[in-house]
Amino acid sequence: MNDQPRKILICEDHQIVIDGLRSIIQDFSGFEVVDAINGYSNLYSSLEKYEPSILLLDLNLPQKNGLEILQELRGKNNDIKVLILTMYNKKTIVNKTITHGANGFLLKNCSSEDLLDALNHVSKESGFYYGEGVVKSTKPDPLKEDEFYKRIQLTPREKEIIKYLCDGNKVPDIASAMSISPLTVETHKKNIYRKLGVDSSIKLVTFVHENQLL
Amino acid sequence: MKINCYKTYWFLFSLFAVCFTPLHANDSIVFHDARFSKNLKDFVTINISKKNEGPFSTDKLDRFASLDDKRSFFYLGFDVAQAYSKFTLENQSNTSKEVILSFSYPFLEDVSVYKVDQGDLKLEGSVGINLLKQGVERTWKVSITLLPKERSLYYLVFNKSKGKPLATDIIVQDSDTYYNTHTFQSVAIGSYAGLVLLSLLFTTLIFVFIKRTLFLLYGLYLTILLIFIGSYLGYTNLLLPPESLDVGRAIYVISIELSTAVFILFAQQVLMAKKYLPKLKKSVEFVIVFQFAFRIFLHFMANSMYAAQVELFMKLWYLTILFLIVALVIEVFVYLKHNKKIGAYFAISYLFMAIGSILLVLYHSFGLLKFSFYGLPGIFYASALEVCFLTATLTLVVGQIYQERNSLANKLVLQQQKFLNAFVQGQEDERKRVGSELHDNIGSKISNLKRLFSTKYSDEKMQKEFDDICEDVRTVAHSITPAEISLVGLSGAIDELLETIEKTEQLTINFNTFQFPENLNEGISTHLFRIVQELLQNVIKHANASCVDIQLFGHKNSVTLSFEDDGQGVAQKNTSSGIGLKNIRSRVTQMNGQLLFDSLPDKGTSVLVIIPTKYT
Numbered sequence: 001m002n003d004q005p006r007k008i009l010i011c012e013d014h015q016i017v018i019d020g021l022r023s024i025i026q027d028f029s030g031f032e033v034v035d036a037i038n039g040y041s042n043l044y045s046s047l048e049k050y051e052p053s054i055l056l057l058d059l060n061l062p063q064k065n066g067l068e069i070l071q072e073l074r075g076k077n078n079d080i081k082v083l084i085l086t087m088y089n090k091k092t093i094v095n096k097t098i099t100h101g102a103n104g105f106l107l108k109n110c111s112s113e114d115l116l117d118a119l120n121h122v123s124k125e126s127g128f129y130y131g132e133g134v135v136k137s138t139k140p141d142p143l144k145e146d147e148f149y150k151r152i153q154l155t156p157r158e159k160e161i162i163k164y165l166c167d168g169n170k171v172p173d174i175a176s177a178m179s180i181s182p183l184t185v186e187t188h189k190k191n192i193y194r195k196l197g198v199d200s201s202i203k204l205v206t207f208v209h210e211n212q213l214l
Numbered sequence: 215m216k217i218n219c220y221k222t223y224w225f226l227f228s229l230f231a232v233c234f235t236p237l238h239a240n241d242s243i244v245f246h247d248a249r250f251s252k253n254l255k256d257f258v259t260i261n262i263s264k265k266n267e268g269p270f271s272t273d274k275l276d277r278f279a280s281l282d283d284k285r286s287f288f289y290l291g292f293d294v295a296q297a298y299s300k301f302t303l304e305n306q307s308n309t310s311k312e313v314i315l316s317f318s319y320p321f322l323e324d325v326s327v328y329k330v331d332q333g334d335l336k337l338e339g340s341v342g343i344n345l346l347k348q349g350v351e352r353t354w355k356v357s358i359t360l361l362p363k364e365r366s367l368y369y370l371v372f373n374k375s376k377g378k379p380l381a382t383d384i385i386v387q388d389s390d391t392y393y394n395t396h397t398f399q400s401v402a403i404g405s406y407a408g409l410v411l412l413s414l415l416f417t418t419l420i421f422v423f424i425k426r427t428l429f430l431l432y433g434l435y436l437t438i439l440l441i442f443i444g445s446y447l448g449y450t451n452l453l454l455p456p457e458s459l460d461v462g463r464a465i466y467v468i469s470i471e472l473s474t475a476v477f478i479l480f481a482q483q484v485l486m487a488k489k490y491l492p493k494l495k496k497s498v499e500f501v502i503v504f505q506f507a508f509r510i511f512l513h514f515m516a517n518s519m520y521a522a523q524v525e526l527f528m529k530l531w532y533l534t535i536l537f538l539i540v541a542l543v544i545e546v547f548v549y550l551k552h553n554k555k556i557g558a559y560f561a562i563s564y565l566f567m568a569i570g571s572i573l574l575v576l577y578h579s580f581g582l583l584k585f586s587f588y589g590l591p592g593i594f595y596a597s598a599l600e601v602c603f604l605t606a607t608l609t610l611v612v613g614q615i616y617q618e619r620n621s622l623a624n625k626l627v628l629q630q631q632k633f634l635n636a637f638v639q640g641q642e643d644e645r646k647r648v649g650s651e652l653h654d655n656i657g658s659k660i661s662n663l664k665r666l667f668s669t670k671y672s673d674e675k676m677q678k679e680f681d682d683i684c685e686d687v688r689t690v691a692h693s694i695t696p697a698e699i700s701l702v703g704l705s706g707a708i709d710e711l712l713e714t715i716e717k718t719e720q721l722t723i724n725f726n727t728f729q730f731p732e733n734l735n736e737g738i739s740t741h742l743f744r745i746v747q748e749l750l751q752n753v754i755k756h757a758n759a760s761c762v763d764i765q766l767f768g769h770k771n772s773v774t775l776s777f778e779d780d781g782q783g784v785a786q787k788n789t790s791s792g793i794g795l796k797n798i799r800s801r802v803t804q805m806n807g808q809l810l811f812d813s814l815p816d817k818g819t820s821v822l823v824i825i826p827t828k829y830t
């Protein structure tokens with residue numbers, strides 16, 4: 001079914017990349033670059049004008065970065081297929097694009113075959129397309145993601161200060177006992193409260209006892 | 215204190231009494247019940263002898279020559295050995311009266327008062343350091359009691375060694391007036407001592423803080439001045455045992471000598487004579503050294519030579535002092551010409567002392583003029599004023615120094631801070647520029663090139679080569695700019711950083727965030743990222759640690775980065791140095807934050823960075 005070529009919009013701030021992509025996609029049957037824009041400013045006018053079905057989106061863009069554009073599009077319930085094309089090959093970035101609703105991730109140094117595969121994939125299938133060499137996001141460590149587990153991971157210094165606090169010591173005494181500045185102790189204490197979700201020394205003691213942190 | 219009209223007049227009179235007082239009409243002092251205070255010199259003539267005539271008696275009177283002297287005080291020249299004056303006291307009241315003759319000069323050698331009693335001489339009292347008798351008060355005094363309506367003739371007899379002039383006031387007062395005056399003097403002297411001691415304490419403190427020898431010199435001067443004034447006012451007569459009263463005079467001589475020398479040297483420094491009058495300064499210093507050495511030599515080592523030529527030496531000494539004072543006055547005026555503000559205070563204080571010294575020298579050497587008030591010598595008031603002014607001036611000088619230093623130090627710190635900030639900012643900008651250039655421009659171009667080639671030639675090797683170049687460019691670009699901060703936020707960027715580090719280093723790194731704001735501004739995020747990067751580098755390079763905890767906390771008005779390692783730590787002293795930590799400090803300052811660093815050997819290192827977020 002190649003009656004109508006699929007319309008592609010390129011959003012990329014380097015003319016040479018745009019030119020390169022245009023010339024490559026020209027050779028692909030079934031795909032057509034309808035417009036190339038440099039960034040966020042003329043995105044919506046172009047979308048309205050050409051109604052493209054695929055957006056080749058760079059991440060590093062002048063006004064709004066690719067992730068923000070993606071987020072905004074999905075926020076507006078725009079379900080245009082978005083294929084990220086970037087130099088960044090980082091797990092965190094790939095993960096972010098997935099959570100923000102991208103359809104595929106390509107590296108800029110991909111081959112033309114890879115590009116064609118990606119275009120075909122996003123136009124026909126629903127799964128996320130990983131380009132050649134893109135780092136696959138591993139399953140997040142369930143233990144690491146667990147808020148509670150995270151909360152009770154105390155550093156040695158924090159443990160030391162908690163011990164003093166649970167013994168009923170005041171900040172200046174702890175400071176002189178540990179020979180560090182009172183502000184340091186105060187900051188650690190603030191951090192510990194934030195970490196354990198408590199707001200008083202009594203709650204701290206209760207929490208520490210209930211969870212046997214020491 | 216009660217002063218009647220007559221007395222006030224007398225004090226005013228004696229204040230400016232220069233040597234031209236009218237000659238006395240007769241030699242009788244007549245008094246009633248009222249208080250009185252008279253200058254004995256106004257009533258008597260001095261008769262002198264250049265030889266020591268032995269014990270005084272009325273049949274030796276013709277050996278003395280009458281001295282036509284118009285001074286308002288007793289002055290016996292260099293060559294006088296013995297002198298006497300005759301006076302009559304008449305008590306017109308109906309009660310017996312105690313009359314006191316007080317002498318202002320504390321180093322009288324031998325002075326006796328005889329009463330003519332039915333043709334015989336009766337000793338009423340004798341004072342002086344040669345008599346080996348200690349007075350109970352600081353000034354010498356002879357007390358005479360007159361019966362009601364008594365009228366008697368007295369002889370005042372001086373014995374002195376030749377070569378040393380003697381100048382003294384002798385005041386005749388009733389005992390009440392005497393003790394009143396005495397009380398006033400005690401108060402004045404006490405205040406003076408307090409003033410000097412306070413100044414001494416003050417200047418010592420300043421010296422401790424500022425460490426300028428000038429203040430030490432001033433302290434030394436104050437000490438010697440106190441000794442000098444003390445001995446001049448007769449306190450040595452009280453403090454020394456009777457058999458060594460003469461030591462008092464030696465102390466007086468040494469302290470006047472030393473205080474002059476230190477005073478002049480101090481003045482040289484303060485008045486910056488080195489700058490304005492280098493030649494005069496040299497000659498002044500030469501004269502001081504010469505004078506001091508010479509005087510000490512004569513007094514203690516070549517006493518016989520001194521004794522033979524005392525008059526010459528004394529005149530020489532007085533002349534050198536006069537020279538020094540004149541030199542000082544010149545310096546004061548030159549200094550005043552150059553330094554308008556503070557200079558005026560210095561000049562005033564020095565002028566007080568200079569004038570006081572001139573008066574003192576003229577009084578004691580040639581008996582030229584006298585300046586005293588309430589029985590205390592002019593030099594006493596002059597030095598009090600001088601100490602007052604000098605201390606005030608030095609305080610001003612210290613204030614000035616501090617202000618200058620503070621503003622200079624502030625400027626320097628600010629400048630340094632500016633430099634460092636500019637440096638860090640420049641570094642960041644440059645990194646950003648190079649990074650994005652590499653990443654976006656060159657990287658993109660190479661990728662493009664690769665695709666262009668791959669459509670025409672499907673050479674595996676070439677493709678691989680292109681991929682390697684792309685990877686390299688990317689790695690380099692990422693190592694110099696965390697461009698993804700804007701994409702993934704600070705925690706994402708740190709995650710990435712840790713991943714690359716954990717690949718190569720044997721290091722467990724725990725990284726957690728606690729309510730850390732996702733949308734933290736990019737400037738702060740970049741700074742914090744760099745700080746983490748820098749700290750990790752430090753840990754890898756120096757700490758020998760196996761575990762690192764990095765935590766980011768979001769608080770109400772601030773964010774906190776906590777960085778702990780279990781490495782060997784560093785001694786507290788070395789923490790402030792090191793380019794890395796300096797860089798971190800600069801970044802923290804730029805964010806108006808606080809850097810808390812604590813580390814103990816073998817107890818690891820903990821770094822806290824607190825950044826306020828409310829107003830940024």
